Amino acid sequence: MIASLRRILAFALALLALAAVAEAQDDYPSRTIRIVVGFAAGGGNDIFARLVGAKLAELVGQSVIIENRPGAGSRLANEYAATRPADGYTLLVAASGGMSIASAIYPKLPYHPTKSFVPLTMIAHFPLILSVAADSPAKTVPELVARMKANPDKANYATTSPAFTIATELFKLKTGAPGTAIPYKSSGDALVALLGGQASLAIADGPPTVPLVKSGKIRALAVTGAQRSDELPDVPSMAEVGFAEVNTGLWSGVFVQAATPPPIVKKLEEALRRVIADPEVNARLRAMAVTPGGGSSDEFRAMIDADITTTLEVVTAAKLEFPE
Secondary structure, eight states: OHHHHHHHHHHHHHHHHHHHHHHHHHHOOOSOEEEEESSOTTSHHHHHHHHHHHHHHHHHTSOEEEEEOOOGGGHHHHHHHHTSOSSSSEEEEEEGGGTHHHHHHOTTOSOOTTTTEEEEEEEEEEEOEEEEETTOSOOSHHHHHHHHHHOTTTOEEEEOSHHHHHHHHHHHHHHOOOOEEEEOSSHHHHHHHHHTTSOSEEEEOHHHHHHHHHTTSEEEEEESSSSOBTTBTTSOBTTTTTOTTOOOEEEEEEEEETTSOHHHHHHHHHHHHHHHHSHHHHHHHHHTTOEEOOOOHHHHHHHHHHHHHHHHHHHHHHTOOOOO
16 A cells, blocks of 8 residues: 555655756746856857857846857867757757867867757858968969969968868879878968968968958958858959869857757757748858858758868778877
């Protein structure tokens, strides 16, 4: 009799617990949401997080605060976010460098972009820009490749991160161009080296590159990917110059822990897609020379998995090694 009562009590408590969980999901969000960012305040991903966070707060009627945790190329913040309670109150704004690229080049990475997290939606993506010095004899990508092949002992490239190294090594693999990597601390330093003739080329992001191109200090030969950049409408895409497979770029997106209840994941995905589609948010993203995202979670996941595969192929083919 007592055993039966205990079983009944245990069953009743389990039902109450399930009811409490269901109610919590129905009421979500009922308190402040935190967005973790693996970069310092003022950087591109921090700006993205604050822009998205402010509009998300309006939509859900709860406060959204930004928690900056810079370090190790954002990997520390990503690892931290992966260990937070899976209740939908800790989101992560992360970039390709600390997610798909890190997953491909660091075998011991303690998290995985699509296994430790649910990729909710992409905030934005943008191509990289292949540039040479303004006085370089190479006026086109084919001319640059020909010159590098003709002078392999002088062929090199400036790089500042695994993302740019991998993009340039992919360029080398698909064009047959030689070139030794010369590492620099920042994109600015790399482009100064390009200006001074210390590097044959640099593939870098838009913010430091576009102003130098527009001022005539360096020459942009192509943007990676299939489409031209709105910021540099006269510069062809890699696809246009015959190298469509050099289709690399950077992205930033929003993630939540993988164990988060599906109803909460659905609410977050729907809300964040509305945020990115908002005309004001969309316009502010485009003003930063990026293409707004806002696609589905499934689309974002598929893109990340493909990104990891491509990166692994380049790293293996080019025999690249990166220190942990």
